[in-house]
Amino acid sequence: MKFESMLLQMKDRMPERRFIHTRGVAETATQLAAKYGEDIEKAEIAGILHDSVKYAEKSWLKEIIISEQMDPMLLNFHHELWHAPVGSYVARQEFNIEDADILNAIQYHTTGRAGMSNLEKIVYIADMIEPSRSFPGVEVLREIANQDLEEGMLSCVQHSMTFLIKKRQPVFSDSFHCYNDLIQKRGKVKE
Ligand code: FE
Ligand code: FE
Numbered sequence: 497m498k499f500e501s502m503l504l505q506m507k508d509r510m511p512e513r514r515f516i517h518t519r520g521v522a523e524t525a526t527q528l529a530a531k532y533g534e535d536i537e538k539a540e541i542a543g544i545l546h547d548s549v550k551y552a553e554k555s556w557l558k559e560i561i562i563s564e565q566m567d568p569m570l571l572n573f574h575h576e577l578w579h580a581p582v583g584s585y586v587a588r589q590e591f592n593i594e595d596a597d598i599l600n601a602i603q604y605h606t607t608g609r610a611g612m613s614n615l616e617k618i619v620y621i622a623d624m625i626e627p628s629r630s631f632p633g634v635e636v637l638r639e640i641a642n643q644d645l646e647e648g649m650l651s652c653v654q655h656s657m658t659f660l661i662k663k664r665q666p667v668f669s670d671s672f673h674c675y676n677d678l679i680q681k682r683g684k685v686k687e
Pocket of ligand 2: 517521546547623
């Protein structure tokens with residue numbers, strides 16, 4: 497692997513099972529990028545760095561969201577969402593990633609958003625279907641994602657939102673916008 501040192505730095509920031517997940521996301525994102533003609537190195541970097549601050553202090557994540565003037569709505573939602581935008585900030589600050597597509601792929605890997613790039617979709621999907629994921633329905637998501645990137649993204653965001661709604665958990669607005677955007681574009685293609 498080309499980005500071995502970056503990956504090793506992740507090892508110190510997370511428990512073993514999250515590190516296995518991180519490696520899985522980097523590998524799956526790389527495979528999807530190859531399949532769909534996207535930049536393999538960008539997919540690998542985004543995969544490696546996507547959960548870099550998953551285990552950071554909540555208070556610190558909150559501080560960065562405020563000081564960097566990120567979407568203040570984030571603070572009204574579960575702190576699980578915070579590691580994605582702050583992870584993007586850390587990728588830029590600590591790992592000197594300047595590429596906007598990589599930074600966005602990290603920023604939106606948990607919620608999705610309207611108008612995602614292919615790289616953003618690839619990282620979002622890889623996060624959900626990498627080999628160590630084992631929830632009911634993951635096999636179907638893997639199959640769809642390997643057949644069609646748009647359908648894969650739609651199925652993954654649908655799965656995530658349905659899961660939250662079933663548990664009566666709040667759904668962040670970016671996910672609704674993501675879902676609507678995909679559905680509306682899909683409708684146009686089929687008309
Ligand atoms: Fe994450
Ligand atoms: Fe993840």
